[in-house]
Amino acid sequence: MRHRSALLAAGLVAIAACGTPVPPPPTADSATERQTTSGRVVGFVDDAGNRVWLGIPYAAPPTGERRWRAPAAPERWAGVREALAFGPRCPQLASRLDSKAPPRTVLGAEDCLSLNIWAPADTGGAPLPVMVWIHGGGNVAGGSDFYDGAAFAAQQRVVLVSVNYRLGPLGWLRHASLREGAGFEEESGNFGTLDLIHALGWVRDNISAFGGDPDAVTIFGESAGARNVVSLLLAPGAYGLFHGAIAESGGTRSSGLDEAEAFVDAPTPGDADSSGELLLRLLEADGAGDREATKARLAAMSSRETADYLRGKSPTALLAAYEENGVGSGLYTLPQLFRDGIVLPKVEFLDAFATGDYARVPVILGSNRDEDKLFMFASPLYVRRFLGIPRLRDPEAYEREASYRSRFWKANGVDEPAALLRRLQGPSVFAYRFDWDEQPSILGADLGEMLGAAHFMEVPFVFAHWQLGPNTDLLFDEDNAPGREAVSHAMQSYWAEFAWTGRPGKGRGGDLPAWSPWDPSAPTADKYIVFDTPQDGGIRMAHEVQSNEALFAELARDTAYDEHARCALFAEWVRSVPRVAPRSGSLGCDVPAVASGE
Numbered sequence: 001m002r003h004r005s006a007l008l009a010a011g012l013v014a015i016a017a018c019g020t021p022v023p024p025p026p027t028a029d030s031a032t033e034r035q036t037t038s039g040r041v042v043g044f045v046d047d048a049g050n051r052v053w054l055g056i057p058y059a060a061p062p063t064g065e066r067r068w069r070a071p072a073a074p075e076r077w078a079g080v081r082e083a084l085a086f087g088p089r090c091p092q093l094a095s096r097l098d099s100k101a102p103p104r105t106v107l108g109a110e111d112c113l114s115l116n117i118w119a120p121a122d123t124g125g126a127p128l129p130v131m132v133w134i135h136g137g138g139n140v141a142g143g144s145d146f147y148d149g150a151a152f153a154a155q156q157r158v159v160l161v162s163v164n165y166r167l168g169p170l171g172w173l174r175h176a177s178l179r180e181g182a183g184f185e186e187e188s189g190n191f192g193t194l195d196l197i198h199a200l201g202w203v204r205d206n207i208s209a210f211g212g213d214p215d216a217v218t219i220f221g222e223s224a225g226a227r228n229v230v231s232l233l234l235a236p237g238a239y240g241l242f243h244g245a246i247a248e249s250g251g252t253r254s255s256g257l258d259e260a261e262a263f264v265d266a267p268t269p270g271d272a273d274s275s276g277e278l279l280l281r282l283l284e285a286d287g288a289g290d291r292e293a294t295k296a297r298l299a300a301m302s303s304r305e306t307a308d309y310l311r312g313k314s315p316t317a318l319l320a321a322y323e324e325n326g327v328g329s330g331l332y333t334l335p336q337l338f339r340d341g342i343v344l345p346k347v348e349f350l351d352a353f354a355t356g357d358y359a360r361v362p363v364i365l366g367s368n369r370d371e372d373k374l375f376m377f378a379s380p381l382y383v384r385r386f387l388g389i390p391r392l393r394d395p396e397a398y399e400r401e402a403s404y405r406s407r408f409w410k411a412n413g414v415d416e417p418a419a420l421l422r423r424l425q426g427p428s429v430f431a432y433r434f435d436w437d438e439q440p441s442i443l444g445a446d447l448g449e450m451l452g453a454a455h456f457m458e459v460p461f462v463f464a465h466w467q468l469g470p471n472t473d474l475l476f477d478e479d480n481a482p483g484r485e486a487v488s489h490a491m492q493s494y495w496a497e498f499a500w501t502g503r504p505g506k507g508r509g510g511d512l513p514a515w516s517p518w519d520p521s522a523p524t525a526d527k528y529i530v531f532d533t534p535q536d537g538g539i540r541m542a543h544e545v546q547s548n549e550a551l552f553a554e555l556a557r558d559t560a561y562d563e564h565a566r567c568a569l570f571a572e573w574v575r576s577v578p579r580v581a582p583r584s585g586s587l588g589c590d591v592p593a594v595a596s597g598e
Contacts, residue, residue: 026052026084034209037202039077044084045121048154053117053210055087058202059195061111062166067311068178070186071113071198087114089143090167091315095330098146098469103328106316108143110170115163115199116144118153119211127213129499132203132242133162136223136456139192139337140168141330151464155489156496156508159212161203165195165228169318172336174260175275177306185237188340189260189275193231197343200232200241218244218499222459226250230417231337234345234358244502246364246495248462249371249455251413252349253577255335263295273322273334279306281321282313326378348579353420360425362502364495365414366432366458366528372405374454383450390445398450400560404551404569411546412577414528418518419545427517430504431528433542434458436487438480438533440473447474458531461488462495483533490539491531504529513539548580556586563588 026044032051033042043053059071066072089108094101101107120128133149135142149160165171171192179187185194204214219242221229226247231254232238233245255271262270263277270276280294288294301309322332339345345352352358376382382398383390392398414431422429437452451457460466461484466476476484493507494515500508504515519525526541555566567589574581 028082028084033080036206036209038074040080041083042080043117046118046150048150049121050118050150050153051121051210052119052150053083054085055114055116056081056083057087057114058163058199059113062113062170062191063110065311067110067170068173068186068189068191070183070191070194086116086143086145087164088112089145090164091170091319092137092141092143092167093319093324093330093332094328095141096328097330099330104320104324106319108315110315112164112166113195113199114144115161115202116149117207117210117212118149118160120154120157120159123211124157127208127216128157128159128211129216129218129496130159130161130203130207130212130214131495131499132200132217132219133160134165134196134219134221134225134228135162136221136225137167138331138333139171139224139228140332140334142167142224147459147463148465148467149463152462152492152496155464156492156499158496158499159207159210161207161212163196163199165199166192168322168332169275169278169334170315171195172334172338173275173278174257174335174338174340175279175306175310176261177303177310180303180307185343188343189338190340190343193228193235193337193343194237196228196232197235197237197241200238204241215243216499217242218246220246220248220495221250222248222456223250226413227253227337230349231344232359233361233363234349234352235343237343239359242359242361244362244364244498245359246498247366247413248458249367249409249413250365251409251577252353252417254337254339254344254349256339260335260338271335273332278318278321279310282309282317285317285321350417350420350579353417353424356424360428362428362430362498363418363421363425364430364432364498364504365418366434367410367414368406368434368453368455368458370402370406370437370452371409371455373402373451374456376402376405377450377454389443390450392450395449397560401569404555407546408548408551408573408577411548411551412580415545415547418527419520422518422520427519428502429518430498430515431518432515433528433530434461435530435532435536436461436484437536438483439475440477440479442474451475458491461491461531464488464492483535487531487533487539494529513541516541548583549586552584553586556588 028042029044041053041056046052057074060074090112091106091108094105094107135144144162144164147162153160174189207214219229227250229245229247230250230252258268259271261275264270264272279298283294283297288297325331384393418429418431435453437448439447439451490512494504497508498504506512506514515529516526518527524543527543527545530540530542570587570589
């Protein structure tokens, strides 16, 4: 969502500082030597007792003529390859979250298609379930190296895999010139999606050598990673490559083809960051003249010339053409997850689900109670800072707006798709809401109130990995350790039981509250589980759901908003989830222009 991506990195900087300290390099352990389809690899044993392999290439470098092409198998290597360090992230702008590089610096490398594996040393003689993590970051930033799978693998006895995939315009770009000479799938422009499918194919072909069961693969991800999980449910090329899916704070937003390619002033307008607009900005930067002169220059170029021109641009030049959402955020917006009819359906994702043409595997969908507080906390519109200490400008207004925004996220990312999937595939659909909000107060700033169960906050609980940099104590301290560690253990146990059996049940130990499927039989029937500490109600089933129509009606009668403020919030929602616009009659606001879906 545009406003969310604009503030994401700033919010994380404010709460988590600058990344994870780099540990000393590990030593290769001969007991970890394994054979893959591309050659032998050797890893190491970590402090949790896992056998670990980092930075294994699962595809050939997508460079040169292979840029904007489908991933291909890596070349075989001779001898034994050491897999002791994470591979580079895919090209992205530096973020203050985990880099000291100056703003607008491009980090990473195009040769970035690698994955990492954590496996318990003792599998008990039988293959273990596999969980494949897809990182978030707006599909323009982030990397698998930010996440430590050690605790999850060791404590829950699963093989955990994390993966890099192409980001930004290198991962999602549609243009006619790139379709010349392209294969069927390559015409889609969904190269990041194709990377994830290819990585799952690598897991199918290789994971048994690492103790994993290729017939028990669960994909899971957060934010943009969760949107990618949803897209893989719909991607025919991914059918059969996974057997369960968990989407944490995701959604079903996708981009139409005009939105992806057309100029903003075309008869059917494209997005401000379409491939057409990208080319104009690149040519203008090369001195082609004003907009009309640049359009004429582009029209005179052949398809081959245009493709060569794009492939001749460095990642630095490509990313320089995008406007960063906040200095040092590392984030920007662009069309992605194209409804191409090849790699992904030609219709809106929920419409595609409604036809039943998707991978009907067990699914968990969830969101955090205070999703948008992360983004609001980073905004000077809501929070003022004096000597770095945050203070809410209007606590009542802050809570009210955060509630609207976060419930809208739940309606569109959890409740609406869960209800639809439940009708189609029966009681194999589960949902959750994450409510933990026990951050400490710092110099009078109550972070539990300001952040609470914000976006991303559940990820450390899932991984049981609390080190987010030198300011970790701003979130996690000794006082909240017992409660958060208990919630973390429960979440890991449910996630692992889901990977083992296709249902979260009572967790791996069978000692947790029963997490039942989404029940549509009555409004008061259980729908989702709530994750919280005992002092705030504990782990429990709940039934209150959110709907777009109810939220629109509530906003329409809310006297705290005048017409301008109400319609501004509505316009933001529609930009984030265009499909809700026709269902908003009670608001009386004009529907913002949205690019065509076809």
